[in-house]
Amino acid sequence: EVQLVESGGGLVQPGGSLRLSCGASGFTFSSYWMSWVRQAPGEGLEWVANIKQDGSEKYFVDSVKGRFTISRDNAKNSVSLQMNSLRVEDTAVYYCAREPTGQRGLFDKWGQGTLVTVSS
Amino acid sequence: DIQMTQSPSTLSASVGDRVTITCRASQSISRWLAWYQQKPGKVPNLLIYEASSLESGVPSRFSGSGSGTEFTLTISSLQSDDFATYYCQHYNSHAGTFGQGTKLEIK
Numbered sequence: 001e002v003q004l005v006e007s008g009g010g011l012v013q014p015g016g017s018l019r020l021s022c023g024a025s026g027f028t029f030s031s032y033w034m035s036w037v038r039q040a041p042g043e044g045l046e047w048v049a050n051i052k053q054d055g056s057e058k059y060f061v062d063s064v065k066g067r068f069t070i071s072r073d074n075a076k077n078s079v080s081l082q083m084n085s086l087r088v089e090d091t092a093v094y095y096c097a098r099e100p101t102g103q104r105g106l107f108d109k110w111g112q113g114t115l116v117t118v119s120s
Numbered sequence: 121d122i123q124m125t126q127s128p129s130t131l132s133a134s135v136g137d138r139v140t141i142t143c144r145a146s147q148s149i150s151r152w153l154a155w156y157q158q159k160p161g162k163v164p165n166l167l168i169y170e171a172s173s174l175e176s177g178v179p180s181r182f183s184g185s186g187s188g189t190e191f192t193l194t195i196s197s198l199q200s201d202d203f204a205t206y207y208c209q210h211y212n213s214h215a216g217t218f219g220q221g222t223k224l225e226i227k
Contacts, residue, residue, distance in 0.1 A: 035216075037164075044207065044218055044219070044220050044221045045156075045158075045164060045207055045209075045218045045221075046218065047215055047216045047217070047218070050214060057214075059214040059215060061215065095163065095164075103169060103170075103211065103212070104211065104212055104213060104214065105209075105210075105211030105212055105213055105214065105215065105216035106154055106166070106169055106209075106211045106212075106216070107154075107156075107164070107166065107209075107216070108166050108169075108175070110163045110164055110165075111163070112163060113163065
């Protein structure tokens with residue numbers, strides 16, 4: 001069974017940093033692009049960032065460019081999102097999601113999400 | 121950037137009804153369109169990809185159609201479990217763009 005489990009969320013002050021992690025199991029992690037998708041309270045879904053199987057390509061939504069970085073460790077079946085210079089508007093549930101082979105940007109498996117709250 | 125617009129934003133319907141949700145793209149996206157269902161407090165669930173392909177395990181009362189800029193999600197006979205928010209999404213690029221969502225409520 002495919003499982004994605006996020007961790008690392010919490011309360012942080014504006015300007016602060018947080019690192020989210022996602023552990024994967026039940027599939028060959030190194031064969032898939034992985035994404036982070038977020039959802040602000042009461043709002044819709046927004047793709048945030050993704051990373052290629054070998055980590056050689058990374059993409060970010062414009063609103064987080066220069067502040068967030070994404071990385072992966074295929075030996076540990078994990079993907080991380082380093083979030084710096086956090087803003088109130090970054091408050092959201094952050095989901096780790098798998099992109100199925102041959103379907104770039106589609107999300108077929110999702111983690112349960114981790115809540116990030118940016119507030120003073 | 122391609123924008124995705126769903127209509128209506130809210131839809132009231134009864135069990136057994138046939139309902140249709142529309143998603144429009146700001147430019148042609150061929151058939152690179154997915155639909156997700158999200159229940160309150162739950163994780164989004166992929167229903168349909170490539171405009172009309174049903175994801176494994178999704179009931180056959182769900183169907184999708186369209187190409188280019190206009191797409192529809194149809195639920196042939198609403199069940200109580202179907203009351204949720206539905207999102208369309210353009211994909212096939214490094215950045216997937218979601219519609220704003222359609223909340224399907226019980227009438």
